Amino acid sequence: MNRKVTVNTLRNEHLTQAWEVWLTAGWNDDFGLSLSEFITSWQASPVKQGVFFADQLVGIARANTDGVLYAMIHDVVVSPDHRSQGLGKQLVTGLVDALRAKGIRSIQLMAAQGQARFYQGLGFVRRPEGGPGMTLADRAE
8 A cells, every 4th residue: 555645736526535634623613514515615715735645635725816916825634643744734835836836926824723833834924913914703603
């Protein structure tokens, strides 16, 4: 059995497996997505990466972009059994490379609480206190 780790574009046929990886982050406790909604949201993202260990999808990440100026990285998740092996770094680096290849000028991300240090190690910087950027607090029920 091949135990090689690869990072590739995540295709639609991988999205059910991606759902299983995404659920390990615990975010669905807040969002309450169905599998169908998850698939719809990921199909709408133009840049998607998956990290495969052998033939198993063990990490996912995606970015949304306007195709010229801005891109936002979302949903960087590595399965618990495969964390602390550099796979998250490979995913984010792959997304950044793909976005730069498209000429995107401003790459931003949403970091899970407690993960800022990880992203800082990849060249991202925190927005200054009082800097631009906000999130709409009320979610559709």
